[in-house]
Amino acid sequence: MLEGKKVNLRVMERGDLDFATECFNNINYWGEYEPLGAQKSKTERLKALDNPPQVAILCERERFIIERKDKTKIGFMALWLAQPSRMMEIGYSLIPSERGKGYGTEAVQLIVDCLFLSRDIARIQAMTD
Numbered sequence: 001m002l003e004g005k006k007v008n009l010r011v012m013e014r015g016d017l018d019f020a021t022e023c024f025n026n027i028n029y030w031g032e033y034e035p036l037g038a039q040k041s042k043t044e045r046l047k048a049l050d051n052p053p054q055v056a057i058l059c060e061r062e063r064f065i066i067e068r069k070d071k072t073k074i075g076f077m078a079l080w081l082a083q084p085s086r087m088m089e090i091g092y093s094l095i096p097s098e099r100g101k102g103y104g105t106e107a108v109q110l111i112v113d114c115l116f117l118s119r120d121i122a123r124i125q126a127m128t129d
């Protein structure tokens with residue numbers, strides 16, 4: 001668990017699937033600029049969590065839940081190894097009601113510090129849709 005002043009990041013687990021399904025199947029979560037995410041049932045998401053695609057294993061993809069300090073789940077942070085391999089990419093989003101309160105800034109600070117301190121990488125990047 002990565003602990004900040006406003007938010008924590010913790011590895012996503014099976015118990016987070018209801019939250020993930022609710023968010024990822026909601027058009028308002030994706031917003032007007034992001035492509036709508038794949039619509040999947042909780043059962044399908046559970047299968048994917050238990051049997052990650054080969055590409056996810058090769059890319060060392062990890063997904064974290066962004067939580068407020070009171071443990072309320074407010075979003076997701078994903079990271080994966082990009083090519084060339086000393087480069088990581090991150091992607092993140094919050095539920096609409098929790099945007100614009102500084103949580104995204106702190107979540108990025110936490111993951112960037114953690115990645116540079118724990119891995120031999122030269123660069124972290126994020127694309128904006």
Ligand SMILES: CC(C)(COP(=O)(O)OP(=O)(O)OC[C@H]1O[C@@H](n2cnc3c(N)ncnc32)[C@H](O)[C@@H]1OP(=O)(O)O)[C@@H](O)C(=O)NCCC(=O)NCCS
Binds near residue numbers: 093099103
């Ligand atoms: C993008 C996102 C994660 C930022 O997290 P956040 O907690 O809302 O952002 P913060 O409150 O920490 O603000 C960070 C900065 O981004 C700016 N910002 C936030 N949302 C913005 C928006 N929609 N458009 C322009 N600027 C924005 C803030 O003004 C702030 O700027 P400042 O540091 O100069 O004051 C969050 O707004 C979100 O989930 N948005 C919808 C999904 C999305 O766009 N995800 C990225 C897809 S590539």
